Amino acid sequence: MPYQTDFLLRVYRVMKTIREFEERCIKEFEAGTIPGFVHASNGQEAVAVAACIDLSDKDIIGSTHRGHGHCIAKGCDVSGMMQEIMGRATGLCKGKGGSMHIADFDKGMIGANAIVGGGPPLCNGAALGAKTRGTKDIALSFSGDGSANQGTVLEALNLAVVLKLPHVFMFENNGYAEGTSANYALGCDSLAERNRSFGMPSVCVDGNDFFAVYEACKEAIARARNGEGPTAIEATTVRFDGHFIGDPQLYRGDGEVKAARKEQDCLQFFQARVLKEKWLSQEQMDTIDAEVMELIEQAVQDGLSAPKPNPATDLLADVYCTY
Amino acid sequence: MPYQTDFLLRVYRVMKTIREFEERCIKEFEAGTIPGFVHASNGQEAVAVAACIDLSDKDIIGSTHRGHGHCIAKGCDVSGMMQEIMGRATGLCKGKGGSMHIADFDKGMIGANAIVGGGPPLCNGAALGAKTRGTKDIALSFSGDGSANQGTVLEALNLAVVLKLPHVFMFENNGYAEGTSANYALGCDSLAERNRSFGMPSVCVDGNDFFAVYEACKEAIARARNGEGPTAIEATTVRFDGHFIGDPQLYRGDGEVKAARKEQDCLQFFQARVLKEKWLSQEQMDTIDAEVMELIEQAVQDGLSAPKPNPATDLLADVYCTY
Amino acid sequence: MNKPAIITPVAGSTSVKTYREAINDALRQEMRRDPNVIIMGEEVSGGAGCPGQDDAYGGVFGVTKGLMPEFGRERVIDTPISESAIIGAAAGAANNGLRPVVELMFFDFIGVCFDQIFNQAAKFRYMFGGKSRTPMVIRGTVGAGWRAGAQHSNMLHPVVTHMPGLKVVMPSNAYDAKGLMIEAIRDDDPVIFLEHKIMYDNKCEVPDESYSIPFGEAAFPRQGNDVTIVAMSNMVNRAIEAADQLAKEGIECDVIDPRTVSPLDDEAILESVEVTGRLVIVDEAHERCSLAADISSIVAEKGFHSLKAPIRKVTAPHTPVPFAPELEDAYVPSVEKIIAAVRDVLEA
Amino acid sequence: MNKPAIITPVAGSTSVKTYREAINDALRQEMRRDPNVIIMGEEVSGGAGCPGQDDAYGGVFGVTKGLMPEFGRERVIDTPISESAIIGAAAGAANNGLRPVVELMFFDFIGVCFDQIFNQAAKFRYMFGGKSRTPMVIRGTVGAGWRAGAQHSNMLHPVVTHMPGLKVVMPSNAYDAKGLMIEAIRDDDPVIFLEHKIMYDNKCEVPDESYSIPFGEAAFPRQGNDVTIVAMSNMVNRAIEAADQLAKEGIECDVIDPRTVSPLDDEAILESVEVTGRLVIVDEAHERCSLAADISSIVAEKGFHSLKAPIRKVTAPHTPVPFAPELEDAYVPSVEKIIAAVRDVLEA
């Protein structure tokens, strides 16, 4: 059996946690308990987990506006996350960041980013820090098909090659940037080819197949740890919900989402595979499901009961380290 | 004979004019008659002329900090240019622009640019203007090997493909960005390949061979005029002088420049070719040489005797069209 | 004092329109009038290359809704996420016969395209000796109150007001938004048009016909002789609320809405302070080098002798915009803070 | 008044150093002290991948000359021309154990990397609830006088001073430049360090040893009771010249050099105005939303009752920087204009 049971159990638990976390965020948002706007990542769990499951807390990831899955995959506390998303003083960022600005430096998660293309340049820096200090830590950045066209991302690809940085560029191609299709906005025939042309190994994998993404990441991460420089991975996947929660999604085809949820569900694929191969049993997964539901329910209860920030003490705090 | 005599005479005259203009700028700068700092393009004449010789005044070019050659090739008045470079009120930009900001809208020259990568996005716009208004005019932008790594240029490549713009991207690869070699700063093996990966036809030609660059441009310009979208051309060439006039060029190899001037001179190549093919005679070129020397001498005399701007009337003028 | 609350009354029918509808109206009328007016940006139509509906968004705030169906994708252009390329394309097109109206979904995104704005478009005319025209409008949403977090809630008008070559428009209501947008499109210089995202549903009577409001002419939504209050964008509405509450106590505020902050109608402000001798400036931007500071310094220089009290600035604090509603609400200048500042300058 | 002209006298030997050498000194001493200090930028060494000499430039202004030979290419990193990637890399490295000192050859280039500065590095700590540190220094050359034209001569300090999360340093002499750079490198927040390009050859006595100058503490190069002059960067030197000329006529100016403009030593300014009652502010930036406006507004709010005359701003005009020497010289605030402003406020 090519994968350890506890590894597969861990993978399933994290994928399931992301799925349920996002589905619950949608409910909570609709219930009005989450302020602002939220970008859910359900449907894309396989990419987040495959990219992060082998990373340590010292390895760094940089995320996007659609970052919940990346945070959970990197080990952020889901209760702390929910409290943050609900704007509570006890949230991971004390309620000052919100859904688009969750970070947890203890877990090597240096931040979701509300600026498309903001993360990859920063991950170059995280990788440079590791390289300069001579650790074997690496950095991994998440980008979307849309952010691939932002100049900051393109510059970062080149700089990573020039400085031979231990940086894995993960491009989640879910086919859409808001209501614009990737086919329209990417002038190239293949994003993976375009990335390769910058001078780094580059592949395109089925982002709904956890194992395909995992194997590609494993190779890329090893390359980075061995000082062989950056790698780009394009993972094609599906966005199960709107660009933001509440998006009417008029731009999507009739039944497109329903069909995707039925036929392109990375979580179902994972379950089918591990059952078929007899790597895991239904019971094992059912137990995890129950635990996950409990965890999420607890996170929401924590979030709803957590204290709100106090303007008198919190508004002006933490702009600078020293004044 | 594949080229008309008067075409070849025109080409030679413009190439020679650029060469002598730049060599004279160097002398004048050293004599202290030119303020600020100047980037000379001698050695790169073939690219400028090949790119512009077939363009009309309605076609638009966008240039760089090293723009004298592009201006002359596009038909800017050399006397007006020299007056501008010397900061005179009668210069092409009334002395407000200087060497790095020469523009002549009547000639379709929308500006040198002191920001590396500033031009290509603007040329997309010029191309969009032509396309939207249904003219057959095109735009051509100049970039260097260094500016190829600026995100603005990379974004412009993609947008030009997406909007199918009549825009020819000319990359002058002279091997250096200031004191940084193109081999170091370009992580890719081939700039032409990287450009192609954005989804447009792309070639690499010998920039010191006028005819090679000309044929590539002819094809690219035709494609643009026919509404077939953008093309990228990488032309490898040589910078005969420093990054700026007065640059000690410590980063260049012993005798590198001397050898280049001897063995890679696009002007000598042109002369040799037209003589060998008996397309032009030495006499014809000698006559042009004499006329060019006179033209440049006159331009310098005009520049030296031209009035300087008057702060009382000129400093505050022309910030806005309407106040 | 007796100044018109609105500078240019317009003949013909009017109807109640939202701030969003008023801007949409202006864009449509100008696009009908002039084929060289085009619209560009991310999701300005929405649905490009998608299996579903076209014009799926009409801008994420719906401001450009319906324009693509009427004018086609040639004139309403959805773009990749490449703001430098977008602004550059607009500036280059403006130099080549078009009058682009380009949208920055959130004006915070100037961070990735600032060069094309302040270093390119804004400087062409001067650098090139007055020989170029760059008629373009950059629309952007600004402001807090939307729980959008630190990177989607900035004002940033001080940053563009600082820049020579740019004109900066900050309408506070639907009437001004329509008239100023039409003026902006017809203007031959680059214009920054800042739309406060929490005002999109604010309504008022707006003429149905086309009309324009000249730049550099303030409006006077409330008049009084006790204290001058200058405010811009959504802060005007809070200043009016403060003035109305104070009026109940017999404190008469002269509320000035510059409407455009570059050019700025400093005469109107100086004239008012001549009468009141007291000035409060409300600015949703951070305090340092803000427009509040700018206006204060103009009065401290040119209107000093009419001043009877310190000039009070009511601004956002020197912090990023926080996410949590309680913090964000405390961040934005409130009616209470404006009232307190007015009392201050009356007592001082 | 009797205030020390220099805040922190240092023991040990001194020698005459240029502004350039003083900064180089600070960088070298800090790099020797702390292996996590690295330098990044275009041509900071020069010659990368070239057949000729390494360290060919040491920065186009020679400020980082000699550092690569001593510390190697691992710590003195030449980069491609990709400012967003450069600043982003510095910020990310600062979040991961390093203390990068990154150079923007000309600070005008913030146009292509502004997001990574004001929206990313500056906001991390606040957005992330105080859980991050981003110790980085962004060095950039500013200012006119170099005949470098409209895109290489801006000041731009008002734009960064406006931004919460950034600290902004503007040394006016070699002594301050060294001490403030050392402080900047040791500071745990992102620091913008602005070097006026025409001061690089200015000399003064500078301690050879390492020393730091705290942020937010002004210096007082000239003292007097008649008029307060606040100036920053190279304008300090012009203010001093003006003060010395006026002193000959018995007009005593109190010249204040804030040295850092964010944080700003407003107490020092307010104390001085309490005595003089008259204030002139000299700022090489454009007038609108400038630091001159900022300081004026602080005094008009907190020091109003000590003011005896209008506050005069002496700034650059609302135009891009022109190329022609005659125009550029008229653009930059001159000693004559400062003197005229002082006379104004004395007569008013």
Ligand SMILES: Cc1ncc(C[n+]2csc(CCOP(=O)(O)OP(=O)(O)O)c2C)c(N)n1
């Ligand atoms: C610089 C910038 N431009 C535009 C936006 C608005 N925006 C937020 S997400 C998004 C689409 C991103 O698409 P993609 O990169 O494919 O990520 P996905 O939403 O599919 O996860 C856009 C345009 C932004 N936040 N930042």
Ligand SMILES: Cc1ncc(C[n+]2csc(CCOP(=O)(O)OP(=O)(O)O)c2C)c(N)n1
């Ligand atoms: C955005 C920006 N970054 C850096 C510079 C400084 N600079 C001016 S020219 C130049 C080198 C450009 O190299 P390349 O594109 O190859 O053009 P070349 O000088 O070889 O003609 C640099 C780094 C600039 N002007 N603008």
Ligand SMILES: [Mg+2]
């Ligand atoms: Mg996507």
Ligand SMILES: [Mg+2]
């Ligand atoms: Mg080059």
